[in-house]
Amino acid sequence: MRIRIKFCGLTRPGDVRLAAELGVDAVGFVFAARSPRRIEAADAAGLRAAVPPLVDVVALFMDNPGSEVDTAIRALRPTLLQFHGREDDAFCRGFGLPFVKTLAMGGGADDAAMARKRYPSASAFLLDGHRPGEPGGAGARFDWSTIPPLPRPVFLAGGLNAGNVGEAIRIARPYAVDVSSGIESAPGIKDGAKMQQFVEETRRADRNE
Numbered sequence: 001m002r003i004r005i006k007f008c009g010l011t012r013p014g015d016v017r018l019a020a021e022l023g024v025d026a027v028g029f030v031f032a033a034r035s036p037r038r039i040e041a042a043d044a045a046g047l048r049a050a051v052p053p054l055v056d057v058v059a060l061f062m063d064n065p066g067s068e069v070d071t072a073i074r075a076l077r078p079t080l081l082q083f084h085g086r087e088d089d090a091f092c093r094g095f096g097l098p099f100v101k102t103l104a105m106g107g108g109a110d111d112a113a114m115a116r117k118r119y120p121s122a123s124a125f126l127l128d129g130h131r132p133g134e135p136g137g138a139g140a141r142f143d144w145s146t147i148p149p150l151p152r153p154v155f156l157a158g159g160l161n162a163g164n165v166g167e168a169i170r171i172a173r174p175y176a177v178d179v180s181s182g183i184e185s186a187p188g189i190k191d192g193a194k195m196q197q198f199v200e201e202t203r204r205a206d207r208n209e
């Protein structure tokens with residue numbers, strides 16, 4: 001099966017259009033407080049308009065109040081929610097959309113191993129390199145050989161870039177790869193050449209080259 005690609009933390013319509021032209025499967029928009037990639041609900045419509053049909057739109061949250069999640073959903077119309085904080089299963093499923101829950105791999109595989117019971121409603125799990133209790137999205141990679149068996153598709157994230165995504169795929173064989181800082185020239189500003197190289201290296205690993 002082809003490995004899916006998600007680009008996250010986009011803030012500019014032109015970057016969204018290029019991601020779609022490169023064949024990326026999903027684009028993510030950050031609503032987490034204090035993120036340098038955070039977009040406001042007022043910006044969401046313009047970014048949403050740049051996404052062509054058949055590309056997933058992901059809204060990312062980290063311990064945002066439910067009212068903020070509702071506002072973001074109304075503005076962006078995402079197809080998938082991504083929760084990066086201490087949200088529980090009931091909160092995550094309460095918005096009536098499929099969701100992916102991030103698990104912290106920076107302290108070992110314990111958090112991920114417990115996820116089977118804690119998030120029965122999750123459509124997928126995203127494994128990031130931060131430590132449990134710490135915010136994700138820090139560009140931190142983890143030991144890709146430590147992923148425990150999980151009952152849902154795995155999105156591999158955390159410090160990926162064109163230089164290491166091939167090795168990550170060969171070791172972890174994830175359902176999808178997710179990248180943000182590894183395709184940027186500055187936080188929230190994507191770099192076209194890095195985006196293209198990331199897609200090419202993912203496809204190369206997909207073909208077992």
Ligand SMILES: O=C(O)c1ccccc1N[C@@H]1O[C@H](COP(=O)(O)O)[C@@H](O)[C@H]1O
Nearest residue numbers: 008032035136137139158159179180181
């Ligand atoms: O991108 C952010 O600013 C962010 C803020 C808070 C939580 C998560 C965030 N980003 C997500 O983290 C993973 C890994 O990102 P990276 O490739 O290591 O930079 C990814 O899903 C980002 O979208």
